[in-house]
Structure formats: structure tokens, C-alpha cells
Amino acid sequence: GENVGLHLPTxxxxxxxxxxxxxxxxxxxSDYFIWYKQESGKGPQFIIxxxxxxxxxxxxxxxxxxxxxxxxxxxxxxxxxPGDSAVYFCAEVPSGSARQLTFGSGTQLTVLx
Amino acid sequence: DGGIxxxxxxxxxxxxxxxxxxxxxxxxHDAMYWYxxxxxxxxRLIYYSQIVNDFQKxxxxxxxxxxxxKKESFPLTVTSAQKNPTAFYLCASGGTYSNQPQHxxxxxxxxxx
Numbered sequence: 047g048e049n050v051g052l053h054l055p056t057x058x059x060x061x062x063x064x065x066x067x068x069x070x071x072x073x074x075x076s077d078y079f080i081w082y083k084q085e086s087g088k089g090p091q092f093i094i095x096x097x098x099x100x101x102x103x104x105x106x107x108x109x110x111x112x113x114x115x116x117x118x119x120x121x122x123x124x125x126x127x128p129g130d131s132a133v134y135f136c137a138e139v140p141s142g143s144a145r146q147l148t149f150g151s152g153t154q155l156t157v158l159x
Numbered sequence: 160d161g162g163i164x165x166x167x168x169x170x171x172x173x174x175x176x177x178x179x180x181x182x183x184x185x186x187x188h189d190a191m192y193w194y195x196x197x198x199x200x201x202x203r204l205i206y207y208s209q210i211v212n213d214f215q216k217x218x219x220x221x222x223x224x225x226x227x228x229k230k231e232s233f234p235l236t237v238t239s240a241q242k243n244p245t246a247f248y249l250c251a252s253g254g255t256y257s258n259q260p261q262h263x264x265x266x267x268x269x270x271x272x
Contacts, residue, residue, distance in 0.1 A: 054199050080260045089165075089249050089263035090202070097258055135201060146192075146217070147261060149201035 056154045065123040067153045069136035076138035081121045084133045131157045165264035171272045180235045180267045182250035191233035192251040
């Protein structure tokens with residue numbers, strides 16, 4: 047049958063505001079998590095990662111929060127800029143795996159002028 | 160610059176034809192991966208290789224084949240058995256340690272003529 051594309055969750059924010067993108071992961075055995083940014087027609091670009099022995103990690107303008115109790119990740123982007131407009135994916139890696147990533151479906155972030 | 164190079168950027172396949180997508184990396188990574196991305200969706204794993212001359216099927220290997228004769232190269236062949244090949248194909252590489260992210264090329268978009 048025809049492959050019908052799914053509608054991505056979307057988030058629109060004003061330029062200069064903070065953005066929060068959420069992700070629920072599925073495997074309680076996952077011990078490593080990564081956020082990627084994907085611009086149209088390009089491959090995913092690494093943003094930030096976090097291991098399961100941490101609950102927060104900060105980078106330049108980005109912060110990742112991990113809540114293992116409810117299997118939830120979030121990516122916070124401070125002072126969102128037009129160049130931040132993209133699809134954001136979270137990915138999880140189960141412990142002991144051959145480093146296979148399981149990707150979420152992604153969130154489309156649009157920054158409004 | 161170190162990175163992952165995928166070619167061609169666009170590829171067209173005729174019915175009954177096999178086509179090969181190229182992926183080269185100069186990051187000295189042991190592991191390499193092929194993913195398929197359909198519109199509005201996340202990435203799905205086709206094949207992966209953790210070491211030269213060895214590779215494993217991912218979640219959607221049917222209709223695809225790979226080889227890993229050199230550490231730097233991991234070509235993907237989309238065979239005529241793959242009945243719905245139209246997609247964006249992404250190659251990634253990453254170290255074999257559990258706290259290293261995969262890095263992606265900029266993809267090959269495959270369409271049917």
C-alpha cells in the first residue's frame with residue numbers, strides 16, 4: 047500500500063523565547079540518550095547527549111533533562127533563534143546493545159520572527 | 160575535515176534495477192550504519208557493521224544488501240526485491256563505546272522512475 051507520511055508534532059516559538067521539546071522513550075534498559083537536529087534535506091546533526099547516571103546536562107544554549115522514573119527526556123533551547131528551526135529527534139540506546147539507536151518520531155520546531 | 164560523505168545526493172531507480180549508495184567516513188570509526196527515513200517519520204535501521212567484513216541486519220533489511228570490505232566504506236545496495244524504495248537514506252558511523260553518538264552523512268534521496 048501507499049506509504050503515508052505521519053504529521054510530526056509541531057512547536058512554534060517566538061524568536062528570543064526559550065523552547066522545550068519533549069520525548070518519551072520506550073525501553074527502561076536504555077542507558078544513553080542523544081538529541082539530534084535535522085534540517086530539511088540534510089542528515090541529523092548531533093546536539094547533546096546524556097547518560098542514564100545523570101539527570102541534567104548543559105551545552106551551549108541547550109540543556110537536556112532526563113527523568114528515568116517516567117521515561118522522559120526534554121531538550122531546552124535558550125533564546126531560540128531562526129537557525130534553530132528544524133526537526134528535533136531524540137534517540138535511545140539500550141545497555142548492552144550493538145549501539146543501535148531507536149529514534150523517536152521527531153518534533154518540528156518553527157521559530158517565528 | 161573529518162566526516163561522512165554520501166553519494167550521490169539524488170538517485171533514480173528504474174523498475175527491476177539494483178542501485179548502490181555510497182558511504183565513506185574518515186573518522187576512523189569501527190561501526191557504520193544505514194538508516195531509511197520516510198516523510199514525517201523517524202529513522203529505521205537497515206543494516207549495521209561493527210567491524211570490517213562483518214555486518215548485521217537491522218529492523219528492515221529485506222530488499223537491501225551491504226558489504227564492509229574496508230573500514231572507511233559501507234555501501235548499500237537497494238535491490239529490485241525492495242518494492243517501495245523511495246525514501247531518504249542516511250549513513251552513520253560511531254565508535255563502539257557506549258557513550259559516543261553516531262554521526263550522520265547528508266543522505267541520498269532515492270526515487271523511482
